[in-house]
Amino acid sequence: MSEEKYLLEVEHLKQYFPVKEGFSKVPLKAVDDVSFAIKPGETLGLVGESGCGKTTVGRTLLRLYQPTAGRITFDGEVLFDSEKKIDVDMQLYRKKMQMVFQDPYSSLDPRMTVEDIIGEPLDVHKLYSSKAERRDKILSLMETVGLNAEHAMRYAHEFSGGQRQRIGIARALAVNPKFIVCDEPVSALDVSIQAQVVNMFEELQEKLGIAYLFIAHDLLVVRHISDRIAVMYLGHIMEIADSDELNENPIHPYTHSLLSAVPIPDPNIARQSKRIILEGDVPSPLKMPSGCPFRTRCPYAQEDCAKVMPALKEVSPGHSVACHHIEDISRIKKGVLLN
Amino acid sequence: MENKEVKKSFLSAQVDLSKFNAGNFEKATDDEKRQQDVMGESTTFLKDGLRRLRKNPLAMGSIVVLVAIILVILVAPHIVPYSYDEVITVNGQRDKTMTNLSFMCYSDKELAYMEETGEDLFPHIFGTDGLGRDYFIRVIYGTRVSLAVGIVAAIMVVLIGIVYGSVAGYFGGKVDLIMMRIVDIIYSLPDMLIIILMSVVLKEVLQGKLVGTVLDRLGTNMISMFIVFGLLYWVSMARLIRGQILTIKNNEYVLAAKCIGTSNRKILTSHILPNCLSVIIITTALQIPSAIFTESYLSFLGLGVSIPLSSLGSLANDARAGMQSYPARLVIPAVIICLIVLALNLLGDGLRDAFDTKLD
Numbered sequence: 018m019s020e021e022k023y024l025l026e027v028e029h030l031k032q033y034f035p036v037k038e039g040f041s042k043v044p045l046k047a048v049d050d051v052s053f054a055i056k057p058g059e060t061l062g063l064v065g066e067s068g069c070g071k072t073t074v075g076r077t078l079l080r081l082y083q084p085t086a087g088r089i090t091f092d093g094e095v096l097f098d099s100e101k102k103i104d105v106d107m108q109l110y111r112k113k114m115q116m117v118f119q120d121p122y123s124s125l126d127p128r129m130t131v132e133d134i135i136g137e138p139l140d141v142h143k144l145y146s147s148k149a150e151r152r153d154k155i156l157s158l159m160e161t162v163g164l165n166a167e168h169a170m171r172y173a174h175e176f177s178g179g180q181r182q183r184i185g186i187a188r189a190l191a192v193n194p195k196f197i198v199c200d201e202p203v204s205a206l207d208v209s210i211q212a213q214v215v216n217m218f219e220e221l222q223e224k225l226g227i228a229y230l231f232i233a234h235d236l237l238v239v240r241h242i243s244d245r246i247a248v249m250y251l252g253h254i255m256e257i258a259d260s261d262e263l264n265e266n267p268i269h270p271y272t273h274s275l276l277s278a279v280p281i282p283d284p285n286i287a288r289q290s291k292r293i294i295l296e297g298d299v300p301s302p303l304k305m306p307s308g309c310p311f312r313t314r315c316p317y318a319q320e321d322c323a324k325v326m327p328a329l330k331e332v333s334p335g336h337s338v339a340c341h342h343i344e345d346i347s348r349i350k351k352g353v354l355l356n
Numbered sequence: 357m358e359n360k361e362v363k364k365s366f367l368s369a370q371v372d373l374s375k376f377n378a379g380n381f382e383k384a385t386d387d388e389k390r391q392q393d394v395m396g397e398s399t400t401f402l403k404d405g406l407r408r409l410r411k412n413p414l415a416m417g418s419i420v421v422l423v424a425i426i427l428v429i430l431v432a433p434h435i436v437p438y439s440y441d442e443v444i445t446v447n448g449q450r451d452k453t454m455t456n457l458s459f460m461c462y463s464d465k466e467l468a469y470m471e472e473t474g475e476d477l478f479p480h481i482f483g484t485d486g487l488g489r490d491y492f493i494r495v496i497y498g499t500r501v502s503l504a505v506g507i508v509a510a511i512m513v514v515l516i517g518i519v520y521g522s523v524a525g526y527f528g529g530k531v532d533l534i535m536m537r538i539v540d541i542i543y544s545l546p547d548m549l550i551i552i553l554m555s556v557v558l559k560e561v562l563q564g565k566l567v568g569t570v571l572d573r574l575g576t577n578m579i580s581m582f583i584v585f586g587l588l589y590w591v592s593m594a595r596l597i598r599g600q601i602l603t604i605k606n607n608e609y610v611l612a613a614k615c616i617g618t619s620n621r622k623i624l625t626s627h628i629l630p631n632c633l634s635v636i637i638i639t640t641a642l643q644i645p646s647a648i649f650t651e652s653y654l655s656f657l658g659l660g661v662s663i664p665l666s667s668l669g670s671l672a673n674d675a676r677a678g679m680q681s682y683p684a685r686l687v688i689p690a691v692i693i694c695l696i697v698l699a700l701n702l703l704g705d706g707l708r709d710a711f712d713t714k715l716d
């Protein structure tokens with residue numbers, strides 16, 4: 018792993034939120050020791066149930082929240098390092114890293130016209146020399162994301178969900194970023210529109226070479242767009258691998274359950290496949306289980322799972338898993354297949 | 357499928373396609389397709405709100421009443437030749453029949469004067485009071501004072517409330533905690549007691565120092581009332597603004613602005629406060645009647661404007677003595693207070709309905 022190859026590197030990132038419990042404050046471990054890296058122009062998918070800390074990862078690495086601990090490197094520059102006490106001013110990097118938000122309704126100011134929403138990043142970073150240039154840039158951005166330029170003077174509330182998300186994407190693109198965090202950008206949209214928007218993300222990547230951290234709560238969307246996929250559970254990354262590898266050769270029991278939740282279009286195959294339905298609820302991040310966070314719902318859990326948190330281990334090149342009993346699980350699985 | 361004869365049920369509303377062939381159809385041009393983009397007429401927030409407001413008969417009626425009252429109190433003093441503190445005389449001479457006149461009546465001296473000179477004197481529309489002062493002009497001035505007190509106090513309350521509330525709400529954390537505990541303490545103070553104590557103290561302190569200023573005419577009671585409004589009454593406004601800002605702060609568009617690199621001050625002034633504006637306007641409209649009511653209430657207790665200036669409350673108070681014989685003198689200011697307070701409340705409600713909607 019040579020360092021320069023990566024655009025963004027996140028190491029041991031932690032984000033604890035202080036929450037009140039009675040009179041004392043306890044840390045809510047929303048993100049606990051997460052590491053990953055993204056190459057230029059690459060898409061890393063991040064999946065996990067809602068509440069597992071995906072949004073927090075995205076916001077923390079963009080420094081919308083102050084990280085509790087860890088190290089963030091972008092484009093060869095260390096942006097944050099809790100040990101070396103490095104904490105750079107983000108203003109310069111706001112031009113290089115952007116975010117597309119989950120909720121297309123609350124992420125656009127209802128008192129602003131589309132022109133002003135897309136123009137705000139241009140204003141902040143002074144990316145134009147004349148009024149005409151500002152307008153031209155806005156109109157060409159609107160065209161890029163497939164919006165009718167005649168609607169520039171309209172208010173965000175006059176648009177449909179899909180169109181609003183396009184406005185949000187245009188706003189993120191305005192500064193010409195190298196990296197965009199897409200926080201469940203399609204989960205609030207109608208299924209028919211989801212595909213359009215996902216395709217647009219792909220086209221933009223091809224054209225502009227942007228790297229994405231693409232967050233979603235189900236594998237279906239992420240599988241399509243991602244080069245690599247990280248599976249998250251309760252603030253930890255459980256498995257990370259190339260997209261195809263993860264689909265064909267999933268190892269972690271949680272990944273199994275996620276994959277089995279993906280609808281299968283062919284009813285014959287669907288009938289034969291066994292659904293893994295997880296029992297119980299996700300534990301509260303305030304009452305994290307000891308050892309492996311997944312052990313309360315894991316069908317393979319053994320005694321030692323409650324003692325030590327399994328570290329992320331590389332099982333094959335580029336494929337890492339955090340589980341104590343990888344061998345047992347693959348043996349049991351093979352047994353199931355033989356029967 | 358072509359030319360296949362299908363018998364059409366006579367009740368069917370389906371278009372009979374057999375009558376058409378391909379030549380009857382032509383492709384829609386891009387222009388025509390664009391018409392299918394379903395988008396309503398572009399509206400701004402203000403236009404949209406005003407349109408809704410116009411549809412609300414109660415709110416529009418209130419506006420008419422308020423405008424009428426304001427026009428009358430602005431114009432009347434220029435037309436009526438009497439002053440609020442002037443005892444009616446003819447050629448500098450008083451007469452007994454001058455007092456407690458009924459509607460549109462003249463005193464004996466005035467009648468004699470008109471007969472003598474053939475000149476028409478301005479009628480006493482609401483008659484005169486116990487001291488022989490024109491009651492109509494006193495009511496006009498009373499309304500002026502009451503409205504002015506209400507508006508000034510409301511503006512004061514709103515300004516302090518916005519600044520305090522937005523600082524507490526935006527910065528949050530410890531700042532918010534301390535600022536809100538102060539608010540809690542102020543909230544628990546008995547306002548009437550403080551107004552009474554304050555006006556007693558101010559009367560002592562300011563005695564003779566204000567001669568010749570507007571404040572002198574209003575009197576120490578009014579000054580203490582303003583001070584108490586400024587000290588105590590902004591707290592509910594501050595709480596409200598803080599709550600608004602806390603909710604607006606959690607919207608993703610604020611986070612998006614941060615992500616873009618917009619400065620804190622710009623976020624507060626260009627994203628957060630504009631989104632509170634409707635609430636601010638509405639509460640201001642509702643704050644005015646509350647101030648008017650407090651002033652009237654204090655004046656009625658004898659703690660209001662100092663004589664000879666009148667306010668609606670003090671007029672009602674003065675009328676108490678002759679309530680049996682001259683009930684109109686109590687009814688008139690009471691009705692005007694009711695009209696103003698009711699109209700402002702209805703207008704505030706109308707504004708809330710028109711502007712305080714989720715835009716989606």
Ligand SMILES: Nc1ncnc2c1ncn2[C@@H]1O[C@H](COP(=O)(O)OP(=O)(O)O)[C@@H](O)[C@H]1O
Nearest residue numbers: 034045047066067068069070071072073074302
């Ligand atoms: N600002 C915050 N303060 C306190 N707790 C938070 C905050 N943001 C998120 N959390 C908590 O952190 C956990 C992870 O949340 P989030 O990152 O939004 O999950 P996801 O995006 O995967 O649904 C949740 O339990 C949530 O309640």
Ligand code: SF4
Nearest residue numbers: 309312315322340341
């Ligand atoms: S470590 Fe244990 S509990 Fe956790 S996933 Fe592996 S087998 Fe299950």
Ligand SMILES: [Mg+2]
Nearest residue numbers: 071072119201
């Ligand atoms: Mg989320």
